[in-house]
Every structure is written in C-alpha cells, then in structure tokens.
Amino acid sequence: MSRAIPPLYIFMYLALAGTFIGVTAGTRLPGVEMPISWLILLIMASILIVGLAFIIYQTYLSYERRTYDPTWTWRFQSKFDRIARHRLAAATVLKEKRDILSDIKRNQETLEEIDEVLDFFEDVGFYMQGDYVTPEAAHHQFYHWLRGYWLSAKPYVDARRALESAVWENVENLFIATNEIEYGYPRRITEEQFNDDERDRFLVGEMNSAKALLENRV
Numbered sequence: 001m002s003r004a005i006p007p008l009y010i011f012m013y014l015a016l017a018g019t020f021i022g023v024t025a026g027t028r029l030p031g032v033e034m035p036i037s038w039l040i041l042l043i044m045a046s047i048l049i050v051g052l053a054f055i056i057y058q059t060y061l062s063y064e065r066r067t068y069d070p071t072w073t074w075r076f077q078s079k080f081d082r083i084a085r086h087r088l089a090a091a092t093v094l095k096e097k098r099d100i101l102s103d104i105k106r107n108q109e110t111l112e113e114i115d116e117v118l119d120f121f122e123d124v125g126f127y128m129q130g131d132y133v134t135p136e137a138a139h140h141q142f143y144h145w146l147r148g149y150w151l152s153a154k155p156y157v158d159a160r161r162a163l164e165s166a167v168w169e170n171v172e173n174l175f176i177a178t179n180e181i182e183y184g185y186p187r188r189i190t191e192e193q194f195n196d197d198e199r200d201r202f203l204v205g206e207m208n209s210a211k212a213l214l215e216n217r218v
Contacts (some may be wrong), residue, residue, distance in 0.1 A: 007115065022050060022185075036200055045136050048118040052106070054215070062129045072127060072131060072132050072133045072137070073137045073140070073141040073142070074141075075140065076120075076123070076127075076133070076141070077141055077142075077190040079120065080102075080120060080142070080145070080210075081213055082216050083116060083117070083120060083179075084209075084210040084213035084217075085210070085214060086113070086116035086117055087117055087206060087209075087210040088206075088207055088210035088211060088214065089113040089116075090113050090114045090116065090117040090118075090149070090153075091203045091207045092113075092185045092207060093110060093111065093114055093212065094114065094149075094152045094153060094156075094203055095200065095203040095204065097110060097111075098155075101153070101156040101159065102155045102156070102158070102159045104156070104159045104160060104163075111156055114153055114156055118149065118150075118157070118168050118171055121142070121150070121171045121174060122151065122168055122170045122171050123170075124138055124146075124170075124174055125169075125170030125171050125172075125173050125174030128170075128173070128174055128177065129170060129173065135174075135177040135178055135180070135181055136138055136181060138174060138177070138178055139177075139178040139181045139182065142178070143178045143179075143181075145206070146171075146174060146175055146178060147178075147179070147182075147194070148182060148199075148202035148203070149205065149206075150171060150172075150175045151194045151199065152202065153199060154201060176179055
C-alpha cells in the first residue's frame with residue numbers, strides 16, 4: 001500500500017505541516033511577536049487534516065488502480081497465446097510421458113518440451129516480484145493454467161532442481177502468491193484436490209485449446 005502513495009503529495013503535506021509547526025512554535029517563543037490569530041492556526045490545522053484525508057483517498061485509488069491494472073497481464077496473455085505450439089507439446093508430454101518425468105538424463109530432449117511453458121510463467125513471476133504484475137491480476141488471468149502446469153510438472157521440476165536448485169523459482173513464488181488468493185474464495189481449490197483425473201482433464205483441455213489456437217492462425 002505504501003508504494004501507492006503519490007510522492008508529490010507527501011512532499012506538499014510535509015511542507016505544509018512544517019510550516020504549521022514552525023508558526024505554532026514561533027508564537028510560543030519568548031520575545032517573539034507573531035501577528036497571527038488562533039483562528040488562522042485553526043484554519044491551518046483544518047487544512048492539514050483535509051490534506052491528510054485527501055492523500056489517504058488518493059493513495060487508496062492509486063492502490064486499486066495498480067492492483068487491478070491489466071496492462072501487463074494482457075501483454076503476457078498475448079504472449080501465452082503465441083506459444084500455443086509449445087503449450088501443445090508440453091501438455092502432450094505431461095499427459096503421455098508422465099512415467100519418465102523424473103528421468104531427465106535419459107529423456108532430456110523429450111522433457112525439454114515442457115520448459116517453454118514453465119519459462120513463460122517464470123517471466124510472469126519475475127515481473128510480479130518487480131511489482132509490474134500484482135498477484136491479484138496474475139491470479140485472475142493465469143491461475144487456471146499456472147496451477148495445472150505447475151502441479152502436473154512437479155516431478156520434472158523436482159528432478160531439475162536436484163541439478164539446479166533455483167530453477168523456476170519465480171514460478172513457485174507466483175504459484176504460492178496466487179494460491180493464497182485462491183484460498184480466500186468460498187469455493188477454493190486446494191492443492192490436495194489435484195488428483196490424476198483432474199490433471200488429465202486439464203492437460204486434455206489444454207491440448208485442445210492449443211490446437212484451436214493453432215488452427216485459427218492458418
């Protein structure tokens with residue numbers, strides 16, 4: 001929330017507050033005569049209160065706009081649609097080659113088909129860490145696919161992390177952040193409910209969606 005406070009408003013408020021404090025202190029100094037009435041001080045104090053209320057209101061509006069700003073998620077959605085071929089390949093491997101997901105040494109070329117989709121979510125997670133994409137916006141736009149791919153690819157990710165401990169770290173952070181938002185909903189979907197049937201439904205649906213996107217390009 002603090003990042004949403006307009007810096008100019010803070011500077012103006014502090015300057016006004018400093019003036020008020022200086023004037024008030026000056027009226028109390030021995031030998032200092034300040035031709036200023038208590039009515040003026042009351043007016044200045046009222047201005048400070050109104051100014052603070054205005055800053056709080058503007059901060060709230062700025063926070064709301066930033067939280068639900070779709071600019072970056074739309075850009076990522078466009079990119080996600082453009083990698084339909086990679087989505088089809090990744091979903092196919094995750095669906096039909098699940099028994100080899102942990103055997104990356106002997107099946108490296110096949111399993112690398114998954115990387116492009118995970119790398120996409122890695123980028124989304126990276127920009128979330130930099131506050132370009134908020135968890136709320138990422139949840140709204142990508143949670144269905146993020147959850148499906150991340151949980152489906154978990155054996156592969158674990159095998160890769162045995163060799164590269166930090167691989168797809170931003171994907172995990174993105175999943176945790178969006179999952180926390182999902183937990184707050186009345187009909188929340190918990191990680192434990194992602195069983196084999198749900199995984200297969202997701203992957204088949206994703207394969208069909210990717211095929212449809214590719215066919216529409218022709």
